Amino acid sequence: MIQNKNIPAIVKEVSLTDIKSNIRHLTDYSTRFTFSDKAILAREWIYDQFSKLGYSDVTYQDFILCDSLQKNIVCTKQGKGESDKILILCAHYDSIVKSTVGWDWQTCPAPGANDNASGVAAMIETARILKNIDMNYTIRFIAFTGEEQNLWGSRAYADHALSNNMNIVLVINLDEIGYPDVKPEWKVIIGEDQGNQDPPGNTDTKKFVEVIKQAASAYTNLTIKLLDLWRSDHMPFNSAGFTAIGVCQAGKYPHTHEVTDTYDNIDIDYVVEVTRMTAATIIKVAGITQKKYDPV
Template sequence: MRTISVSLALALAVASAGASASSPAYQEQQKLHDIAGAVSAERIKQDITKLVSFGTRHTLSETTSDTRGIGAARRWIKAEFDKISAACGGCLEVYYQSDVISGERRIPEPTEVVSVIAVQRGNVDPSRYVIMSGDIDSRVSDVMDATSDAPGANDNASGVAGTLEAARVLSQYEFAGSIVYAALAGEEQGLFGGKIMAAQAQEDGWRIKAVLNNDMIGNVEGINGVVNNTTARIFAEGTRMDETDADERRRRFTGGEVDSPSRNLARYIDWMADRYITNLDTMVIYRLDRFGRGGHHRPFNDLGYPGVRIMETNENYHRQHQDIRVEDGIHYGDTLDGVDFDYAAKLTALNAVSLASMAWAPSPPAEVSIKGAVSPDTTLSWQAPSAAEQELIAGYRIYWRHTDAPNWEFSRDVGLVNAYTLENIVIDNYFFGVASVSKDGFESPVVFPGPAGAFGE
């Protein structure tokens, strides 16, 4: 029979108590319930219907017509953002963002790729941004066919309509950080709208803390026969794309493979779903996107920004990238009858509460570091809050979990400090992170220590 010393038993008891008895009560936010309840399925239906009415929104399609093609579609989107801004007293900065692309496999001739951007400036930390995006363009079976009808009702009028609706709802509030609503072009031809926006953001010094890319948020009937309006997927990359050789070596010894900023952003959105969205369970998918495929969050990930893809759980490939037709009794094409508007509203509400919570919260902690090797204790430290956020921030919350646990299990409020030691909680046995908390209880995403988990300055 194996025996254990009294002192060791006491040490194990202290460590166990330290882990299990340190979970502060979450502060429920009525404003987030109000935001979720304000999202309108009927308005989303109207917007998707209007976008479908342009016939095709192919990147290479007509730009001069007022009724057909991507030119008419983007002018309508801008007009809608302008209306939203007028209703909130000019709270949005609305503009086109473009570049001429040519010599590409899917854009061989010079083509202006034009996105529509609307920025709602924060009143405390305006250079900090969270972004919601959807894709303007649509396509049929032949990716180069710019003239055939390509309704793109779900892919991706649903994402653009959700972005417009989130702007309508959130523009009624003021936030500490800035929120950006983006209708991005050129996705089907090579993610060009996202590439243009991400590069410009980097050049302009935007401190992007989250990109929520919405690509197909309206289908509930899968190609597998499953009909389900109660789940959604959040795709999030693992190790970050901008990792250096030195960062990779450090990660090998300290961890971080499942704690990129994108992964912890996904956990945050999943947490929002649990608390504020009725009858929705989100699945955090440990992959950049669907197997071998891509979306408009990827250009942001490529530059080191946290980004995820939010979308339906059950895809129907008969309704994606298809000529409109009936073949062997099967209806092909991305038409209005394949969209569940209530479900699109549910996923839009998830975006809206996540954006609002992050924009009301302080910035995620920067320069988070950790030490505790060959010690019974674990010490975390981080950068002091900026001068602008001194009046906003109440303090910090440390999180930890077992290394095989997908979500944070334990937490402790540690006050307005820049370092804290968790006594008798051994660094080898857990993963750790730090979040910042506002005076009214809004919390940032959790930041894993070191370059692997950093959200940037």
């Protein structure tokens, strides 16, 4: 792990304006339900955001779900040192409103502002601020679909990673990061394998949780609350034997899977804090190779 005097300056580059704009844009599709035409528009927009940031290695990963062709978006930032080691930051872009009685995906909205435009926006913003910083490890930003249909997108990628013997050091998954608990102490939930999953808990998990704790304490106003893994896109990686951590809000969000999961219910300041914590963690784990960012 690398302690770096430049981390404070880097994480301060996280833009509230950019995060706000990206969440608004994603919710403006009205729905990103996996099988909808608007989900296709959303994934094309996410692909374009990575490309506009200057990333040249942006691809789709195809998979089949219910006889439908679906696509994850994979943006790779090649490492400049130990490039065979991979750190994944991921978030799902699909949405659903299964908690609303009478909801019809073909006619009713599923704005998904918190679940999970918040996570996608934080991922894109992290990709932005790290774009021109040479990292030791390879960083892979992945936007999954099919999360709301039993994690199919992340299952497809975890299977692909396993079959290709990818050297994945850590997976950080962002899902519903827009609703804090009550101040004065903002908490964020970190999900780690506490030994009751199959396979048994990875010993590296606790090491990386300590890094996240340090990042939260040093560079944000967040405090960490640990829970066991919950059902989101980090789970298939954990089941495949990779070290995976989930990041989620600590507040009890009343609008999950409802038509009321709209932009107005998101706390952008909190999303900014979670993004800063995430970016600092990535820097600490993956390391910086540029001379101007020599570690101290």
